[in-house]
Amino acid sequence: MASNNPTSPDSTRRSERSRRAIYDAALALVVEIGYPKTTIEGIAARAGVGKQTIYRWWGSKADVLLEAFLDLSEQAARAVPREREEGAGREGREEQEGREGQESQGIPDTGDLAADLRLVLRATVDELRDPRFEAPSRALAAEGLVNEELGRRFVATLLEPQLQLYVDRLRSAQEAGQVRPDVDPRIALELFVSPLAQRWLQYTGPITHAYTDTLVDYALNGLAPR
Amino acid sequence: MASNNPTSPDSTRRSERSRRAIYDAALALVVEIGYPKTTIEGIAARAGVGKQTIYRWWGSKADVLLEAFLDLSEQAARAVPREREEGAGREGREEQEGREGQESQGIPDTGDLAADLRLVLRATVDELRDPRFEAPSRALAAEGLVNEELGRRFVATLLEPQLQLYVDRLRSAQEAGQVRPDVDPRIALELFVSPLAQRWLQYTGPITHAYTDTLVDYALNGLAPR
């Protein structure tokens, strides 16, 4: 994603140790001092790494953070299946899978669309409060607003895969007759996802379980009286 | 909003000329070279103003831009009523008022909620493409994501007043029986406003009149079959 320039460095000789240290430093700094005060020099110093090692492999601090956050997400995702296996057979299964990494695990399909959405959105609300997750995503989102190239990459690699899970679930609901057949799932999901995203990103309102429940209700049943 | 610090400067002595020049320079630079490359030194130089004059009255470049954009919006709003009077009596009235400053003018109330919303959202779509408007709002939104204090000010002074117009229109529709009486208008409006906002800000999808029409349909009638 960031290499393969003309005279690109030889990635087979790349130091795994440094890469990990850079990821860790970048994420930690964004959490601790915020994105604007996080500098490449600061990341290098904290990672115990030369600046050039960063410039060799990435093009900007946003690039570094995007990869670092991607890596964090993958780690988290890889961690969940194990939990799921370990926890198999016991009560509260959905609760469990909701809490962390539900995104890449798919949305539960109990046959009751409204219930499934409420569950997933409640889990998302909880997740949005984890600063280890919040600080970097806000930072990347902010950078993306003003830097279209990065913004599109952020959406493509992080956001869209999540949204696809909603598309799948909605399509399944459509087959089950719970959603109008003429509805485009990619648009439909925005009715509940975007309001939550906006409230979170722009502080336009409080984020609670009640709120997301309401969103699901309004979106499924419509604002107009039946 | 930005003065009244301890030992604050005497605002009666303030140079109106400089303030205007700073607003103009800030907006122009954000449009021309982008927010990150816009610097306080650059604004000062372009405005023909000393740096200290900026630091005396504002705390950061985001502060400057927020006020400048606010001022721009007010100017635009003040310009519309005149246009409306001049254009009174002719066809395409709504088109006209939709194009610019429809926000502060209130949402039309023809009795047909769906039609009114479609109209307003189409006008918004058009407006979002004006770079004089787009560049500063993206910049402020981006800054607000990562700087909560500014984010809240951005929302309170720029966003919320716009949203209130939707609240009013939805309440009127409720009274007319076109919206479920148990619906909270402040949440309801997010069903169509937030998706549009997200697509625009985060490049998560194309923005067209067809898209906003669809949003209105889904939101009013719901995703579930009737």
Added chain:
Amino acid sequence: MASNNPTSPDSTRRSERSRRAIYDAALALVVEIGYPKTTIEGIAARAGVGKQTIYRWWGSKADVLLEAFLDLSEQAARAVPREREEGAGREGREEQEGREGQESQGIPDTGDLAADLRLVLRATVDELRDPRFEAPSRALAAEGLVNEELGRRFVATLLEPQLQLYVDRLRSAQEAGQVRPDVDPRIALELFVSPLAQRWLQYTGPITHAYTDTLVDYALNGLAPR
């Protein structure tokens, strides 16, 4: 000294109060924080005076300080005669007049040139240690090194009048046959005055009564054996 510009201000309306306050502030600041950190703004603030009042009457902070110091010297000189009258008739007369302001009072003439010079130089040594005197003179001397116009004014108004006293005393000694008749007193005085000045100004050596006594000896009797 610094006024009478083209459109010079009307000095009859000048505020005596402000002038005194400016002198006091300038001298105090030079003593307390040093000449380089003394600023016109600082002087104005401390004197409770507008900056323009300083710029109206003086051309630079060196100008202010020069006048302030001149004023201080005159005050000191005016104070001594009174002391002398009060102390008339008692022993230790020379001691007394040596301590302060001996400069403008003339050099004692007891008939013994060597003794008189030793006395006066010892008194000067003592005076050089008073910080109220040292700080401003160093400052003015320093400024004068690098600003010829001010340097010459400094010499003409402050230094040369002092040196003239030595010229007078040496001439008197010449008449008494204690100094070679072919000697130019204006040059001769430099043999003991300049070494002391240089040691003081440039920290090239310690300044003691023994040192000045030695200077007088070497200067009068010569370095070569008799």
Added chain:
Amino acid sequence: MASNNPTSPDSTRRSERSRRAIYDAALALVVEIGYPKTTIEGIAARAGVGKQTIYRWWGSKADVLLEAFLDLSEQAARAVPREREEGAGREGREEQEGREGQESQGIPDTGDLAADLRLVLRATVDELRDPRFEAPSRALAAEGLVNEELGRRFVATLLEPQLQLYVDRLRSAQEAGQVRPDVDPRIALELFVSPLAQRWLQYTGPITHAYTDTLVDYALNGLAPR
């Protein structure tokens, strides 16, 4: 002399090129526009160097100038012996060595103290008129008056070595019976050096060969009649 701060930079990596360019720029600016108008930014710009490169290695513009001038003196001193060899055997030898760098070359010892001193002081008078030499020394002297630390460094590194040459010559004269055995050479030299220094630095009188000849006469033979 100016490095070895806490967390000092690695002087082995220092750019010789930049150092030379900074010396040249500093000296040139002091000559061209004067010391007070010489700024660190100006030096950096003229040297084609980042400001930080100056701040990394020096603490102030006076520091820079002191080192630059020291370097210039050493260069000059290194240049003279070659000239002397080249010029060996021809007339006007002393004239030659007097003109430049006589200081570090030692004072001639022809056996005639008066003649040797007259020669050296005349050469010094000539040298004091070279603006490449005058501007920086005045500047450093001025700074030293008001900044004791720098003043002492100026004296120790530049002035005192010169004075030591006089001490040596006077001691030799003492051994030859041309100077009173009880005379302290370090003080004695001030009788002719300090007057010249003061006239030069403070514009207290004209500087000519006749003047320095007179100083030598007065100092050696004394003011009192024999």
Added chain:
DNA sequence: GAGTAAGCGAGACGGTACGTCGTGTCTTATC
């Protein structure tokens, strides 16, 4: 198993912008 070339840590470098301070000019209101 020696030679070589790349990545690496470190950090100096030429720059740009920061936010602050002081300059000298100007304007306003007060006396």
Added chain:
DNA sequence: GATAAGACACGACGTACCGTCTCGCTTACTC
């Protein structure tokens, strides 16, 4: 009309990072 107050355009301050560069050092891969 001089004054206290202080806003203003300007320019330098000393600092922080930028992105590039050069220096040994270590670590593979090649011969």
